[in-house]
Amino acid sequence: DAKTTQPPSMDCAEGRAANLPCNHSTISGNEYVYWYRQIHSQGPQYIIHGLKNNETNEMASLIITEDRKSSTLILPHATLRDTAVYYCIVRVSGSARQLTFGSGTQLTVLP
């Protein structure tokens, strides 16, 4: 699986958009970008994933650059409950291997 690089921490004001970047410059053509988050003392929660097109669901939007070497997770209106560690993971879909977690980004939403 391709290595990812994320900033260790970010702050965001409540109600504003949170934009979390991820670099994955060694991504292969068949690897997807997945985002999970982990709220303190809970298991990770799936957010969104994409291959090359931008994706949006009820939780977030995922913007992937045209060269696919980086992506941004957007939480459009951050709330205090969005405070969590966000993990960007790159991997092939359909594999039965484990998800490998990096260090992620600690997002703190400030009141």
Add this chain to the structure above:
Amino acid sequence: GAVVSQHPSRVICKSGTSVKIECRSLDFQATTMFWYRQFPKKSLMLMATSNEGSKATYEQGVEKDKFLINHASLTLSTLTVTSAHPEDSSFYICSALRQEAWGYTFGSGTRLTVV
């Protein structure tokens, strides 16, 4: 859908005793489950991969005789921490792979404290 139930959510045990943690997929069958361990302010580290009906595959450095994994059915995997010591205190998380609608669902985790 796709719920994974993990029990207990927290447990305190004495040194030398054993603790069993259960991970159940409630609404799907999981031929593969994963067990992770997470220390404070650290990321999740894979301990082992559990396949239904076969022996678990352990990551390097994880003692298979200490962390017993059983995956006897398509909806249940258990992790038993045997002869627990204070250094085994950690947050243990299971994950189940949904192959028919490919994706991973995680349990809510178990906080183990060994005193």
